[in-house]
Amino acid sequence: MSARIDHVFCNSAWATRFDQASMKHLPTIQSDHCPLLISSNGFAPLSSINKPFRFQAAWMTHENFQEFIQSNWASNSPLIPALEALSNDLQQWNKEVFHNIFREKIF
Structure with missing residues (x-):
């Protein structure tokens, strides 16, 4: 125990x-x-998130991933707000550009 x-x-x-x-x-x-x-x-208070952010290693295989990170990272912002903004941007990018890799899998 x-x-x-x-x-x-x-x-x-x-x-x-x-x-x-x-x-x-x-x-x-x-x-x-x-x-x-x-x-x-x-x-610092963190906003409530329904679902925790999960980094998908497969994102790094996308040809535009590094460019996306460089253009969306707020280097002049404090760390927590910058991470929160990048997380939101990545989740939107995942839906629009990268799509749902789990839906694409063939079992």
Whole structure:
């Protein structure tokens, strides 16, 4: 039976100084321990997504993939908004240009 620690400890001086602090559980990797990520000023809110983004390795076989990434990557934006925008662009590109590879498979 396993349990996950869902609390962190700090003293009152730290809690007063970092009143926006928050914690997230990170995925376990080759261990039975679940690492905790503590941010002293909280985490940027992420928009709710019905379906998580999944990168398809087959996209890299498309002749225009690298050009698409270069033209759609917002290099001057903060990382999270840039990734979110690229994710949306990739999902639209997948539908319009690359199509559904699972539908194309012949079993």
